[in-house]
Amino acid sequence: MAHVRVAALEELPPGAKLVVVIQGVSILIVNAEGQLYALAETCSHAKAALSAGEFDPDELTVECPLHGSCFDVRTGKPRNLPAFAPVATYPVSVEDAAVFVDYND
Secondary structure (H helix, E strand, O other), X not given: OEEEEEEEHHHOOOOOEXXXXXXXXXXXXXXXXXXXXXXXXXXXXXXXXHHHOOEEOOOOEEEOOOXXXXXXXXXXXXXXXXXXXXXXXXXXXXXXXXXXXXXXX
């Protein structure tokens, strides 16, 4: 497993989202009132970029911009159809004001 520095914490204020690429995989990082989450950026249903959808820090979801499936940023599981398969999630941490993602290829 790789422990990868992906951003400075200041780049992710509360409510923000950021896309990073690790070993060719796009990962969406979101900040829900200070708690960071990382998940695969591509919708499991229609292959759309979840970063283009709405992030709801209160509901802890990100919505696919194509068909409206909402994914739980904690688990990657969709909360509604048409998506039924989860997206991958990744451990994320903050060390010395830097954001790290643990990525396992």
